Amino acid sequence: MDIDAFVATHQYSWARLGDLTERARKLKQMSPHELDELVGLYQRTGSHLAHARVAYGGDEAIVGRLTFLVAEAHGILYAQRETDVRRAVTRFLVVTFPAATWSIRRFILVSALLTLVPWLVFQVWIGVSPDAFDLTGDEAVTQAYIDNDFESYYSSQPAQNFASQVFLNNVRVAVLAFAAGILLCVFTVFILAYNGANVGVAGGLFTHVGEWERFWGLILPHGLLEISAVIVAGAAGLRLGWSVIAPGDMTRWDAVTAQGRAVGNVVIGLVIAFAVAGLIEGFVTGRPWPTSLRVGIGVIAFVAFWGWTLVYGKRAAAVLDAEMR
Structure with a gap:
């Protein structure tokens, strides 16, 4: 597949990944469906980036674009995961455990x-x-x-x-x-x-x-x-x-x-x-x-x-x- 066909085939999913990443950054919280979609697009675009580096390594524009998209989504996803973990630990310490002990x-x-x-x-x-x-x-x-x-x-x-x-x-x-x-x-x-x-x-x-x-x-x-x-x-x-x-x-x-x-x-x-x-x-x-x-x-x-x-x-x-x- 030449580079134009590669871009044409996947550009919608890349654009969607960018939109979801921006949405997550502004809202700080997403629905489970949107989060699943973001994870799937992040993984798919990561494989596209790996392919582009091998097949189209000389095209800095496409490699740079995909690198940026993957890096931004990675930051959002792992920040979300860390926030969820902190929230769960905090809730356990200040609500779940003391309430269970009181019971x-x-x-x-x-x-x-x-x-x-x-x-x-x-x-x-x-x-x-x-x-x-x-x-x-x-x-x-x-x-x-x-x-x-x-x-x-x-x-x-x-x-x-x-x-x-x-x-x-x-x-x-x-x-x-x-x-x-x-x-x-x-x-x-x-x-x-x-x-x-x-x-x-x-x-x-x-x-x-x-x-x-x-x-x-x-x-x-x-x-x-x-x-x-x-x-x-x-x-x-x-x-x-x-x-x-x-x-x-x-x-x-x-x-x-x-x-x-x-x-x-x-x-x-x-x-x-x-x-x-x-x-x-x-x-x-x-x-x-x-x-x-x-x-x-x-x-x-x-x-x-x-x-x-x-x-x-x-x-x-x-x-x-x-x-x-």
């Missing part, structure tokens, strides 16, 4: 009790009972744990490696607590109670020997946020399990599917909380800084998390309700 607030209360009650029971029991203290293990091992092992754990690796390890472990626990809810909540209840009891045992050991301040100084900087996030993940699992126990007017499969999509957003959002908790545990908890500073950082993270998930979550839920009306 399971009653299950968060249950999850908190399942975690904190065993913690309190074991910490008080071991803290005040010599017999309970002796039952925790060999005296030499227990003393080494109190004197050195518990604290040295937080500085046992380079901070970035330790933070990554903690983050991955916390995400694993959260996903397990969530997924286990499908089994009628039983395993989620066990995971929450077990985690709470473990922390309670550690706290009880330190309390028994009069070093409770050192325990809280090491556990609170990262633990306030970390344990909060685990509690919320457990609440998501409990909500999922409750949809099996009491599906309402829906079939159990439909109820689980619907709740899985809804509370699954909670678990996805918690990844951010676990990342922050991991950074605090890796870069703050084990540092030789004043206890007030380390705990203060933990308190700030704690307040920000609950403000985001519950205080702001109530407002986000209202936004979603208004949109659905």
